[in-house]
Amino acid sequence: MIGLMLPVFGKRRYSKYENIDITFSEEFIQDALDGGTTQGEIDQILQDTNQDFDALEGKDSLCKNTIQDLINLFENWDEGFFLISVGGDCTGTLEDF
Numbered sequence: 001m002i003g004l005m006l007p008v009f010g011k012r013r014y015s016k017y018e019n020i021d022i023t024f025s026e027e028f029i030q031d032a033l034d035g036g037t038t039q040g041e042i043d044q045i046l047q048d049t050n051q052d053f054d055a056l057e058g059k060d061s062l063c064k065n066t067i068q069d070l071i072n073l074f075e076n077w078d079e080g081f082f083l084i085s086v087g088g089d090c091t092g093t094l095e096d097f
Helices: 026-034 039-054 068-078
Strands: 002-005 010-019 061-066 090-091
Touching: 010 039, 026 039
Parallel strands: none
Antiparallel strands: 002 010, 010 061, 061 090
16 A cells, blocks of 8 residues: 555645555466466565665655646546656655655
8 A cells, every 4th residue: 555645735735655565466466477477476576566665655745736737646546546746846855766
């Protein structure tokens, strides 16, 4: 689960990653196994991915956004995905990443 806070102050968005734990669905795992990936390889990919995302934990940003930037962020989030950067003029430790 990704802990992300998005209070909006006027036309500004604050984001902070609190906790990121990546998991693979059973369907994804089965597809990978069917494609020839071993369970050990899947486990290693998951471990590596979680280590990569651990570097984002505690990072934050404050962005000046247009209303359309925020609409796009939430529409994409509702569809199951979102990007770390959604446009706007941003500052903070997340932007150094």
